[in-house]
Amino acid sequence: MSDQKKEAKCLECQAEIILEPDLQAGEVITCPECSTDLEVKQVNPLKFSLAPAVQEDWGQ
Amino acid sequence: MKIGILCSKIRVEEKLLFQEFSKLNQEIVQINPNDLSLNGSKADFGKIDLLLNREIAQTRAELILEFAEKFGIKTINSAASTKLCNNKALTTNVLVKASISVPRTAIVFSVEEAMKIGQKLGYPLVVKPIWGSWGRLLSKVESQETLETILEHKQALNSPQNSIFYLQEYIEKPDRDIRVFVVGGKPIAAMYRVSKHWLTNTAKGAIPKGMKLNKELNALVEKTVQALGVEIAGVDIVESKKGYLVLEVNATPEFRGLKEVTNVNIAKLIVEYVLKGKKYVKN
Numbered sequence: 202m203s204d205q206k207k208e209a210k211c212l213e214c215q216a217e218i219i220l221e222p223d224l225q226a227g228e229v230i231t232c233p234e235c236s237t238d239l240e241v242k243q244v245n246p247l248k249f250s251l252a253p254a255v256q257e258d259w260g261q
Numbered sequence: 262m263k264i265g266i267l268c269s270k271i272r273v274e275e276k277l278l279f280q281e282f283s284k285l286n287q288e289i290v291q292i293n294p295n296d297l298s299l300n301g302s303k304a305d306f307g308k309i310d311l312l313l314n315r316e317i318a319q320t321r322a323e324l325i326l327e328f329a330e331k332f333g334i335k336t337i338n339s340a341a342s343t344k345l346c347n348n349k350a351l352t353t354n355v356l357v358k359a360s361i362s363v364p365r366t367a368i369v370f371s372v373e374e375a376m377k378i379g380q381k382l383g384y385p386l387v388v389k390p391i392w393g394s395w396g397r398l399l400s401k402v403e404s405q406e407t408l409e410t411i412l413e414h415k416q417a418l419n420s421p422q423n424s425i426f427y428l429q430e431y432i433e434k435p436d437r438d439i440r441v442f443v444v445g446g447k448p449i450a451a452m453y454r455v456s457k458h459w460l461t462n463t464a465k466g467a468i469p470k471g472m473k474l475n476k477e478l479n480a481l482v483e484k485t486v487q488a489l490g491v492e493i494a495g496v497d498i499v500e501s502k503k504g505y506l507v508l509e510v511n512a513t514p515e516f517r518g519l520k521e522v523t524n525v526n527i528a529k530l531i532v533e534y535v536l537k538g539k540k541y542v543k544n
Contacts, residue, residue: 225279227271227293240270257422258319258347260394261495261515 209247213237220247264535265292265309265334267316267325273517275315277528287536294321303332311335313535314513319347319392322513337535338512342490346512349427350391352489359488361481362506364499365430372412375426379408385431388412392422394511396462401431432501437461438508439498441474441482442519442527445534446492448474448482450525452518463518471522481505493531 207220216234224230228241229252238252264282266289268275282289290307294316299305305328306312312329314336316322326340338346345351350368357363367378368391379386379402388400388411402408415423437453438461451474456467463469482496485507495514499506516527 223276225271225276227269227291228276229270229272256318258392259317260319260347261317261511261513 207247209249211235211237212239212249212251262288262311263307263309264289265306265312266290267292267294267312267314267322269293269295270317272317272515273520274515274528277520278313278315278532281526281528281532285532285536287532292325294318294325297325299325299328303334306332306334309334311337311535313337313531314343316513319343319394319513323347338491338493342492343512345489346491346494346510348391349389349509350425352510353427355488356485356507359484361485361488362504364432364501364506364508367428369426369428370424372409372416372426375412375428376405376409378428379405382428382430384408387429387431388415389427389429390422391425391427395464396460397464399460401459431459432499432506434499434501437467437470437500439472439478439500439505440514440519441478441496441498442514442516442525443482443486443491443494443496444527444530445537446483446486448479448496449530450474450519450523450527451478452522454518463515469518469522478505481507485510493534 205222209218209220211218211232214235216232218232224244226241226244229238231238239249240252242248242250312334314322314326323340323344326336326343329336330340345355353363353366369375369378385401385403388402390398400411412426436457437455440454441448441451451472453470453472454461454463454467455470461467485496486494489510491512495511497508499508
């Protein structure tokens, strides 16, 4: 696994987002500029989608 | 031995668990419900021996755990105990039967009956959804009129779940409640969740504060998780004038808040427990 930080662009506002090197598919990251939640679909190559809204039965 | 972790979202907790498994060179595989196709074969789960549930969506997690158990895969927590914890009505029923102190509660199925119960419980009272978490959709109700309005609104949502009413006495408490984390049926760490708001969930902005477990709490928590059959859990407790009362039990507990105020390595203890449990054979 590379220990280099990765860069990506927010799907909503195109702001540059710096990502930790240990990023995993399934993580949800928040754009620091527009606060949109993005779900990591794939790490290599990086692919994102807008994270789904919280569902009624989500919880701990 | 192959261990599966059921999760579609990788939160802080799942990352920590992956890291702890990796430190012990334990092979793990993420079972993402979004990629699953259950066709009635053990191969659906990719030859795992044990499935640790960390799925955020409770309904599908219950179903997947049941499927896994049918093929002899050990599950933590089990489908049955997860179901009991996910449903507040069932949780309360089990705890009352086990003589564990809980706030006075009634589950009713009509507005008319709810109004009678409202008078018996007195005001304020709390209306909770049977399912759900993070303190969402809870209402502190101050009067009979407000109760009627809230229940009518719930009914208007036109979903069967929202037409089952869970009514509970409101407990006067200090500006905090208690979360006790359990691994292997034993309390391992606890915190206060402090807030001026009547809801003291960390998801609602309550601040975690470290606390020490005591004999009374330990005994109450052990009895609670034993009654529900959960091995890993977060038990929420309130300090009332009558003593500790159990509010609810979470079967896939988060621990990011607790991690900040305890020296206990929660992820490590979970992983060690899971590895011990992998040879467990269900009767």
